[in-house]
Amino acid sequence: MIPNAVSYRLAKARLHASLTPGLAATYDSDGFALADIAVADGKISAVAAHDRAAISSGAVDLAGRIVLPCFVDCHTHIDKGHIWPRKPNPDGTFTGALNAAGADRVARWSAEDLAKRMDFSLRSAYAHGTKALRTHLDSVAPQEEISWPVFETMRETWRGRIELQGACLLGIEGVRDKKWFDRLAKRVAAAKGVLGVVTYMVPDLEELLDHVFAQAIKHGLDLDFHADETDDIAAISLKKIAEAALWSGFEGNILVGHCCSLARQPDLEVLDTLDKVAKAGLAVVSLPMCNLYLQDRRSDHTTPRWRGVTLLHEMKARGIAVAVASDNTRDPFYAYGDLDMLEVYRMATRILHFDHPVADWPQTVAATPAKVMRLDGFGTLAAGGDADFILFKGRSWTELLSRPESDRIVVRGGLAIDRQLPDYAELDGLMVE
Numbered sequence: 001m002i003p004n005a006v007s008y009r010l011a012k013a014r015l016h017a018s019l020t021p022g023l024a025a026t027y028d029s030d031g032f033a034l035a036d037i038a039v040a041d042g043k044i045s046a047v048a049a050h051d052r053a054a055i056s057s058g059a060v061d062l063a064g065r066i067v068l069p070c071f072v073d074c075h076t077h078i079d080k081g082h083i084w085p086r087k088p089n090p091d092g093t094f095t096g097a098l099n100a101a102g103a104d105r106v107a108r109w110s111a112e113d114l115a116k117r118m119d120f121s122l123r124s125a126y127a128h129g130t131k132a133l134r135t136h137l138d139s140v141a142p143q144e145e146i147s148w149p150v151f152e153t154m155r156e157t158w159r160g161r162i163e164l165q166g167a168c169l170l171g172i173e174g175v176r177d178k179k180w181f182d183r184l185a186k187r188v189a190a191a192k193g194v195l196g197v198v199t200y201m202v203p204d205l206e207e208l209l210d211h212v213f214a215q216a217i218k219h220g221l222d223l224d225f226h227a228d229e230t231d232d233i234a235a236i237s238l239k240k241i242a243e244a245a246l247w248s249g250f251e252g253n254i255l256v257g258h259c260c261s262l263a264r265q266p267d268l269e270v271l272d273t274l275d276k277v278a279k280a281g282l283a284v285v286s287l288p289m290c291n292l293y294l295q296d297r298r299s300d301h302t303t304p305r306w307r308g309v310t311l312l313h314e315m316k317a318r319g320i321a322v323a324v325a326s327d328n329t330r331d332p333f334y335a336y337g338d339l340d341m342l343e344v345y346r347m348a349t350r351i352l353h354f355d356h357p358v359a360d361w362p363q364t365v366a367a368t369p370a371k372v373m374r375l376d377g378f379g380t381l382a383a384g385g386d387a388d389f390i391l392f393k394g395r396s397w398t399e400l401l402s403r404p405e406s407d408r409i410v411v412r413g414g415l416a417i418d419r420q421l422p423d424y425a426e427l428d429g430l431m432v433e
């Protein structure tokens with residue numbers, strides 16, 4: 001369907017208003033317009049409202065199929081990916097995940113083990129249409145000395161296919177050892193990474209956050225938090241992060257993931273937190289699949305009663321930048337997943353009601369995470385940009401989101417890529433006891 005040629009034209013593509021800035025066309029109530037796309041030398045040379053003359057003059061007729069820009073996945077853990085067969089979660093809880101993943105890290109995460117699993121994950125993400133990905137890297141000593149060099153090599157290997165970003169990951173209590181944490185911040189800065197910590201309620205949270213912000217300012221780093229991944233209504237570290245950002249005058253980008261407890265708190269508490277989050281300019285990423293899996297997991301095997309996700313509608317209504325992302329894949333934090341951002345968007349639509357109207361929710365998997373990750377030209381379709389897009393079978397939201405779209409076509413630099421997924425058997429050698 002996509003010509004194997006340096007330049008060609010596609011006619012009657014269905015494009016979404018939220019991801020095609022600058023396209024003057026007639027959009028329907030679902031936000032779609034029919035358009036023609038010209039590709040030349042790996043770039044999009046023109047996008048225009050569909051003209052019926054295009055097909056008779058030789059353009060390929062896409063017959064109204066949806067075309068989206070390649071995905072941006074801003075919160076993953078590809079250092080943990082695919083360890084499930086050798087280290088499952090014993091009971092499906094967050095604590096079970098933390099303990100199992102920690103034990104596997106200590107016992108098994110050599111450079112070779114990490115590199116093979118990371119590469120497997122990236123091949124899947126690429127085949128599904130992802131163009132940029134941020135991964136957290138467990139950075140508890142001595143793992144940081146093993147994982148960061150592997151990450152740096154992987155980033156070079158994948159440059160041009162997937163733009164990789166790394167964020168360190170450690171519990172906020174790890175910041176108490178200031179000498180060690182400051183060294184880590186320096187290491188992250190050397191790798192052009194992002195400074196990340198997991199926040200939860202500890203007595204010295206404010207002081208520790210101040211130190212994290214001070215180190216980010218010192219090294220000119222963006223910040224990425226895991227916050228309040230719990231149903232405990234007393235967990236208010238999202239608010240504490242916003243307050244720390246305001247006090248410190250921090251000017252970098254801040255992305256905060258999870259924020260599950262916010263959805264359980266009383267309205268007045270929520271309003272106060274959202275005011276501060278908006279004022280501080282924080283961006284929030286929800287991880288709907290992992291949250292559905294871990295949150296409200298019941299030891300008495302009764303039925304879960306809440307979805308686990310945070311208040312994305314309320315945030316978006318206030319102008320807070322919101323995204324969704326993959327999070328964990330086939331590890332103790334989430335038993336499933338393949339870094340397929342269409343699956344994430346499909347699940348987010350069901351879990352978070354990204355529909356009726358769809359409005360600009362598609363930005364959550366493309367334009368918004370691209371902005372948070374400072375990736376100019378990513379996550380939108382526009383003339384002058386790279387010809388990196390995904391051609392689906394679906395011609396409407398209900399068609400797109402009802403099937404896995406395993407037969408989608410991913411175009412990179414104007415050419416359809418090989419979408420063969422890696423075989424799980426490749427990892428068998430890493431899974432033996």
Ligand SMILES: Nc1ccnc(=O)[nH]1
Pocket residue numbers: 077080226229290327328333
């Ligand atoms: N949801 C998660 C929290 C912490 N670490 C992870 O890998 N995943």
